[in-house]
Amino acid sequence: MNLTRRGFIKGAGVTAGAMAISSAIPLPAWAEAPTGTILTAGRWGAMQVEVKDGKVISSKGALAKTIPNSLQATAPDQVHSNARVKYPMVRKGFLAAPGKPDGKRGSDEFVKISWDDAMKLIHEQHMRIRKEHGAASVFAGSYGWRSSGVLHKAQTLLQRYMSLAGGYSGHLGDYSTGAAQVIMPHVVGSVEVYEQQTTYPVILEHTQVVVLWGVNPLNTLKIAWSSTDEQGLEFFNQLKSSGKTVIAIDPMRSETIEFFGDKAQWLAPNMGTDVAMMLGIAHTLVTKSMHDKAFLDKYTTGYNRFEDYLLGKNDKTPKTAAWAEAICGIPAQQIELLAEIFSKNRTMIMGGWGMQRQQYGEQKHWMLVTLAAMLGQIGTEGGGFGFSYHYSNGGNPTRSGGVLSAISATVAGTSSAGNDWASSSAVSSFPLARIVEALEKPGSKYQHNGHEMAFPDIKMIWWAGGANFTHHQDTNRLIKAWQKPEMIVISECYWTAAAKHADIVLPITTSFERNDLTMTGDYSNQHLVPMKQVVPPQFESRNDFDVFADMSELLKAGGRKVYTEGKEEMDWLREFYDAAQKGARAQRVAMPLFSQFWQDNKLIEMRKNDKNEKFIRFAEFRADPVINPLGTPSGKIEIFSKTIEGFKYADCPAHPTWLAPDEWKGNAKEGQLQLLTAHPAHRLHSQLNYAKLREQYAVANREPITIHPEDAKARGIANGDLVRAFNSRGQILVGAVVSDGIKQGIVCIHEGAWPDLDPATGICKNGGANVLTLDIPSSRLANGCSGNTALISIEKYTGPALTLTAFDPPKGESAKVG
Ligand SMILES: Nc1nc2c(c(=O)[nH]1)N[C@H]1C(S)=C(S)[C@@H](COP(=O)(O)OP(=O)(O)OC[C@H]3O[C@@H](n4cnc5c(=O)[nH]c(N)nc54)[C@H](O)[C@@H]3O)O[C@H]1N2
Ligand SMILES: Nc1nc2c(c(=O)[nH]1)N[C@H]1C(S)=C(S)[C@@H](COP(=O)(O)OP(=O)(O)OC[C@H]3O[C@@H](n4cnc5c(=O)[nH]c(N)nc54)[C@H](O)[C@@H]3O)O[C@H]1N2
Numbered sequence: 001m002n003l004t005r006r007g008f009i010k011g012a013g014v015t016a017g018a019m020a021i022s023s024a025i026p027l028p029a030w031a032e033a034p035t036g037t038i039l040t041a042g043r044w045g046a047m048q049v050e051v052k053d054g055k056v057i058s059s060k061g062a063l064a065k066t067i068p069n070s071l072q073a074t075a076p077d078q079v080h081s082n083a084r085v086k087y088p089m090v091r092k093g094f095l096a097a098p099g100k101p102d103g104k105r106g107s108d109e110f111v112k113i114s115w116d117d118a119m120k121l122i123h124e125q126h127m128r129i130r131k132e133h134g135a136a137s138v139f140a141g142s143y144g145w146r147s148s149g150v151l152h153k154a155q156t157l158l159q160r161y162m163s164l165a166g167g168y169s170g171h172l173g174d175y176s177t178g179a180a181q182v183i184m185p186h187v188v189g190s191v192e193v194y195e196q197q198t199t200y201p202v203i204l205e206h207t208q209v210v211v212l213w214g215v216n217p218l219n220t221l222k223i224a225w226s227s228t229d230e231q232g233l234e235f236f237n238q239l240k241s242s243g244k245t246v247i248a249i250d251p252m253r254s255e256t257i258e259f260f261g262d263k264a265q266w267l268a269p270n271m272g273t274d275v276a277m278m279l280g281i282a283h284t285l286v287t288k289s290m291h292d293k294a295f296l297d298k299y300t301t302g303y304n305r306f307e308d309y310l311l312g313k314n315d316k317t318p319k320t321a322a323w324a325e326a327i328c329g330i331p332a333q334q335i336e337l338l339a340e341i342f343s344k345n346r347t348m349i350m351g352g353w354g355m356q357r358q359q360y361g362e363q364k365h366w367m368l369v370t371l372a373a374m375l376g377q378i379g380t381e382g383g384g385f386g387f388s389y390h391y392s393n394g395g396n397p398t399r400s401g402g403v404l405s406a407i408s409a410t411v412a413g414t415s416s417a418g419n420d421w422a423s424s425s426a427v428s429s430f431p432l433a434r435i436v437e438a439l440e441k442p443g444s445k446y447q448h449n450g451h452e453m454a455f456p457d458i459k460m461i462w463w464a465g466g467a468n469f470t471h472h473q474d475t476n477r478l479i480k481a482w483q484k485p486e487m488i489v490i491s492e493c494y495w496t497a498a499a500k501h502a503d504i505v506l507p508i509t510t511s512f513e514r515n516d517l518t519m520t521g522d523y524s525n526q527h528l529v530p531m532k533q534v535v536p537p538q539f540e541s542r543n544d545f546d547v548f549a550d551m552s553e554l555l556k557a558g559g560r561k562v563y564t565e566g567k568e569e570m571d572w573l574r575e576f577y578d579a580a581q582k583g584a585r586a587q588r589v590a591m592p593l594f595s596q597f598w599q600d601n602k603l604i605e606m607r608k609n610d611k612n613e614k615f616i617r618f619a620e621f622r623a624d625p626v627i628n629p630l631g632t633p634s635g636k637i638e639i640f641s642k643t644i645e646g647f648k649y650a651d652c653p654a655h656p657t658w659l660a661p662d663e664w665k666g667n668a669k670e671g672q673l674q675l676l677t678a679h680p681a682h683r684l685h686s687q688l689n690y691a692k693l694r695e696q697y698a699v700a701n702r703e704p705i706t707i708h709p710e711d712a713k714a715r716g717i718a719n720g721d722l723v724r725a726f727n728s729r730g731q732i733l734v735g736a737v738v739s740d741g742i743k744q745g746i747v748c749i750h751e752g753a754w755p756d757l758d759p760a761t762g763i764c765k766n767g768g769a770n771v772l773t774l775d776i777p778s779s780r781l782a783n784g785c786s787g788n789t790a791l792i793s794i795e796k797y798t799g800p801a802l803t804l805t806a807f808d809p810p811k812g813e814s815a816k817v818g
């Protein structure tokens with residue numbers, strides 16, 4: 001996570017005071033069951049939610065749009081799913097002997113306990129572990145896409161509590177852009193992946209060729225980290241009818257490529273071979289003298305070292321188009337044609353992130369920037385490259401007006417000596433995707449971005465707002481490592497696989513059961529939206545905020561007040577709103593008083609900013625690289641990095657390099673296929689897997705696998721068949737979609753299906769892709785995840801019928817309120 005994904009607030013000083021821990025279940029917010037239509041929001045946008053007699057009956061998007069968003073209709077399922085965690089639950093073997101638990105995580109039964117008992121149990125064991133093993137033994141990195149909102153931020157609220165408790169082990173980086181966000185600062189001095197792009201209006205006006213290099217915006221723009229402003233999809237719709245040349249480079253005919261139809265050219269390279277393909281284009285540019293030498297001289301450093309490699313001066317292998325063809329599978333003539341098209345037109349290369357979620361993922365984005373530099377269009381109107389056109393509407397111009405702040409992971413003002421028990425934050429952090437290795441080899445040393453670091457010895461884990469059993473690679477290895485800590489607590493709304501593998505499970509409200517605020521657009525800040533509670537908390541669920549506030553009271557009398565700074569839900573929201581209002585006033589944008597805004601239950605649209613509409617990324621650098629240098633050591637684009645050379649990493653050389661991954665087409669054994677784990681259209685990762693929407697994509701009641709007709713035929717698999725996909729790491733059941741929309745030799749299983757392992761056979765009955773993926777770092781530079789690196793085999797499934805249990809609550813939780 002980086003700063004643009006987080007809010008930060010500096011609040012007033014704190015006074016500790018006595019406050020009783022609230023033991024009662026929170027009362028419904030209404031005396032009578034609510035009925036009506038209420039405006040609220042989720043990651044998938046502002047929504048009107050219809051409620052009748054206390055039940056959510058429908059929901060739909062609140063902003064006008066031309067492309068529908070399937071996720072916006074899911075509120076009834078989200079609130080009323082049978083997969084909801086209804087009560088605090090404890091694993092039987094853990095409850096029997098909390099200090100020395102028996103039974104096994106993941107197969108033991110759960111028993112219901114009261115909130116007070118659950119919190120007391122956690123508190124006692126937490127204090128014991130902390131005392132015996134220190135703050136670093138408590139992992140609260142807790143990565144994940146918890147619901148939208150500036151107050152009810154699960155991970156932040158957990159860390160706020162852990163800070164008061166004396167610190168914790170946190171994480172570095174994320175699963176999204178793990179590789180790119182570490183290499184990009186070496187190359188262009190900024191993370192790039194979470195930054196405002198040259199705007200959509202500028203692209204529509206000036207760009208002649210749009211290259212969609214491994215991007216699927218029709219799918220990924222359905223959501224945003226805050227809440228989608230929905231302008232990105234409108235842009236792609238306009239792009240489609242603009243008559244501009246659109247070239248999509250993707251091993252799969254994605255939703256976006258389907259959407260463009262004959263208005264786009266689809267090129268399908270082998271997975272993970274993009275660096276080779278780009279080198280082939282680069283080589284063509286040089287041999288035909290189409291590269292921009294003046295740009296390279298003025299704005300980059302180290303190009304000559306790279307060119308030696310490109311031309312094969314040292315390794316005797318010129319990276320020609322023909323050389324590239326043998327690796328990426330795109331005909332040399334097409335590669336040469338691309339070089340010509342790119343260099344003769346105003347070209348914007350939009351790069352996605354799936355290709356960097358691989359072993360050596362760093363090289364992809366580095367090479368893409370290098371290619372763009374050779375074309376010499378970086379910083380021009382509509383030319384260059386961009387890594388966030390497909391994410392959070394990165395090309396929507398920033399508006400003028402109010403911007404919300406958010407609750408922070410540390411209590412404000414607690415660094416003063418009088419309150420030092422409340423002042424610490426993360427005491428150690430490790431790259432997030434290395435968590436299993438940390439559990440397997442506590443204390444062991446590893447390299448990260450030029451530093452030698454050591455893993456903490458984790459004894460306790462508290463996860464809030466993430467689904468790590470779905471998001472992490474090599475599930476079976478994870479399950480084994482997960483047995484090691486002494487206590488695992490999870491705060492969840494649903495019985496995910498992670499919840500089923502915890503010791504204590506706390507039922508948390510969905511965003512429809514509490515009040516919050518959000519902005520739309522991570523970059524645009526286009527609207528400020530009230531996230532008004534629509535129904536009372538379901539069953540015994542509570543807000544993360546209240547849970548951690550109560551846990552803080554157990555830390556020390558008066559701790560609740562320290563945690564909350566004496567403010568309850570609506571006090572915080574009013575404060576965040578008032579600060580936004582003040583900021584808006586400074587920009588001469590009027591916002592109503594909070595009370596009026598809340599009562600109106602309407603979103604506020606911020607004012608367009610003419611200057612921002614024309615924003616061009618790197619324009620200032622291009623205008624004067626001496627006055628406006630980049631944040632790299634040389635101030636220029638680094639095509640060869642002396643810093644990285646100094647690290648001496650064979651897995652991340654000092655200039656963009658083609659490196660063959662451990663598992664890919666080039667070393668596949670007979671019958672093996674490469675696995676693509678693209679992001680799902682009708683989910684946000686694992687979120688909504690239980691929803692009715694699943695009926696639209698499930699095949700034979702399983703997660704679909706897309707297979708090329710030739711690959712299916714060779715294995716006697718027909719459309720709709722049950723398929724077993726497997727490798728040495730595990731096996732899963734999926735439903736066959738036979739389609740020419742994928743490159744032969746590759747199959748796609750979308751990430752995010754909830755692991756559902758059959759105890760007898762070990763087969764994941766719900767097609768969890770990560771059961772098959774490789775848990776290795778992208779490289780020692782970034783330690784990103786490699787979720788898109790794996791070889792698998794497939795066959796028609798002929799074993800015994802296996803009933804899907806992914807969405808069933810565990811035994812011991814009755815559906816009745818009791
Ligand atoms: N193979 C492979 N693996 C991947 C990827 C890939 O492309 N391929 N993609 C990776 C990427 S980019 C990412 S970002 C990760 C995503 O991984 P996650 O972000 O962990 O996935 P989500 O399914 O969004 O999990 C969010 C969880 O938070 C819970 N939740 C929602 N609201 C609240 C709340 O208010 N409080 C609490 N306590 N919980 C709440 C939800 O029920 C859900 O279980 O997956 C990664 N894994
Ligand atoms: N609906 C929906 N939207 C989402 C998400 C979601 O789960 N659902 N997740 C959100 C999150 S957290 C993130 S990080 C972003 C993810 O955004 P991305 O990482 O960009 O999304 P992916 O689907 O992993 O990959 C994008 C495209 O790259 C292609 N691709 C994969 N490997 C390669 C390769 O080696 N070469 C080439 N050329 N192409 C390749 C895939 O086929 C896919 O079409 O999306 C966000 N938006």
Ligand SMILES: [Mo]
Pocket residue numbers: 175176177
């Ligand atoms: Mo992500």
